Amino acid sequence: MQTVFEGKAWPLLRDGKLIDDIDTDMIYHNSHLAITDIKQMGQYALGNLKGYESFAKEAKPGDIVVAGQNFGSGSSRQQAIDCFKSLGIGCVLVMSIGAISKRNAINSGYPLFIVEQIDLGALKTGDTIRVDIDKLEITKAGQKVGSLAPISKVQRDILEAGNVFEYAKKL
Amino acid sequence: MPKTMIEKILQAHSKEDVNAGGIVWIDIDVRSARDFGGANVVKAFNQHYPGDKVNDVSKTVFTFDCNVPANTIAYASNQHACRKFARGQGIKVFDCDAGIGSHVAIENGLVVPGSTMVGTDSHLNILGAIGAFGQGMGDQDIAFVFRAGKTWFEIPETMKIDIKGKLPKGCTAKDLTLKVCGTLTSKGALGMAMEFYGEAIDSLDLAGRITLASMATEMGAIAPMIPPSKDILKFCGKASGKKVEGVFSDKGAKYAKEITIDISNLKPQIAKPPKPDNVVDVESLKDIKVDSVFIGSCTNGTYDDLARAAKLVKGRHVKEGILASVVPATMAGYKRLLKEGHIATFVEAGFLVSNPGCGGCASGQIGMTGKDEVQVSTSNRNFAGKQGDGFTYLASPDTAVASALLGRIATAEEVK
Helix, strand or coil: CCCEEEEEEEECEECCEECCCCEHHHHCCHHHCCCCCHHHCHHHCCCCCCCCCCHHHHCCCCCEEEECCCECECCCCCHHHHHHHHHCCCEEEECCECHHHHHHHHHCCCCEEEEEEECHHHCCCCCEEEEECCCCEEEECCEEEEEECCCCHHHHHHHHHCCHHHHHHCC | CCCCHHHHHHHCCCCCCCCCCCEEEEECCEEEEEHHHHHHHHHHHHHHCCCCCCCCHHHEEEECCCCCCCCCHHHHHHHHHHHHHHHHHCCEEECCCCECHHHHHHHCCCCCCCCEEEECCCCHHHHHHHCCEEEECCHHHHHHHHHHCEEEEECCCEEEEEEECCCCCCCCHHHHHHHHHHHHCCCCCCCCEEEEECHHHHCCCHHHHHHHHHCCHHHCCCEEECCCCHHHHHHHHHHHCCCCCCCCCCCCCCCCEEEEEECCCCCCEEECCCCCCCEEEHHHHCCCECCEEEEEHHHHCCHHHHHHHHHHHCCCCCCCCCEEEEECCEHHHHHHHHHCCHHHHHHHCCCEECCCCCHHHHCEECECECCCCEEEECCCCCCCCCCECCEEEECCHHHHHHHHHHCECCCHHHHC
16 A cells, blocks of 8 residues: 655645635536546536646646645545546645545545645645655655555555555455 | 434434444435436446346436437437346436426425435435435445445534524515525535524424435535425325335434524525625626526426426516526426416416426526526526526516516516
């Protein structure tokens, strides 16, 4: 299981602060909901989030998205997680998350983690950061810039298994 | 240990000890998918369980309510993929004519107080209106539950909300709901269950309880829980043909938070775009001109909501140049409105009346807002891009009707 994620940071910022309440329509707009092929989903990631309309074009596999409180609130659409998977985004870090999106990430085995604390002053767009889910640490050039909240056993087990379907086979 | 409503309901569906903070496996009484998400559920099911049957066909349903009838080939194909899967499995489909799945589930007694139901509708926790556990989930999650009949669940803590005072004259359940949402904000109940108490709650009818429960999602809550009244128990008993007792919290149950909201001086409320918790008094926005009005949705599309709106409309006409639409939540409600002449009232008054469904929230059933268009809607979300490209204000059917008649944001008091 991958426990260390290293990539360029995409803190989703407005007025120098992480944007709160990024709902599922901003992440993956409902006009693209008829799509069922995950490969097609990445191009619409954050397409309805002001200032980040070109995110999908600019982001590279392995990049790390950092968002504020109540990320992924709103609808139950799996696409709001799958679009990041589709783009190959390494992991998504959030200050807090809507309940359904949290389950969607966990069950599909997507590495999305809750941030306990992060030093935004030390974190600029494009900085390479390293997320270690064993140490619950976020570092930049060896310096600690933040920490993760503890990860539940279910989430670790499902990440380990790959997804909830594989996880359930082992029970 | 004394338990909250959600702990007690889930305890009755689990072999493990259920307490807030724990993660346990729970049995799911009703497993559903709607047209949004449904095709992905089918795809995931076929991918992970090729050739398998669902766990219990009698407990599994499809409810098409978002894009009804489908207005693009892609949506039509998705719905048809669900239908074909359902036919092969023997699963009941509430098709494009049926209405909003959560309302259909209550009306038909698929769920009763104390039941558990999951589906791809993020407002499925609306079932807290009858004291049942409903939960919206993504398509992978639902595909898993279709096969397993159960799922893991993190038991939330519960917040207790005491509503102090009676609902003042001129205010409706929607005004109460918006007041609670504005007070708590979008993150106020994040990750928690909510229990509602107080005289005003006790006296809410089913329609009012549905309205209140429908916006728990906009307060970040996992699930709202409204202790069922005698009337609710009676209604659900009749709908299901079962003996229904209801589940109530234990005396001494532990709450993570307790708050009191006084509504004795409440005035009609409205949420300004782009957030449902941007709530102010309707009278503070009276200068704002309106282009369109939508009455319906899982929040305010019941027979009671629309009959009340029709009574206010009767004998009057929508202001010239305003597009006003009505979408009943279910076919049963639509039929009753039709029989009692309310549909005729709306049509005579210049409202566009559509077949039952989600209406304005699901991008298409009765059109969307254009750039800069100002809409008053009785739904529950006014996020940027949700109902189109315009500005959506969330309000009660009373306020929506008054705004349609006067062409500006207005209270019902002004048209009486």
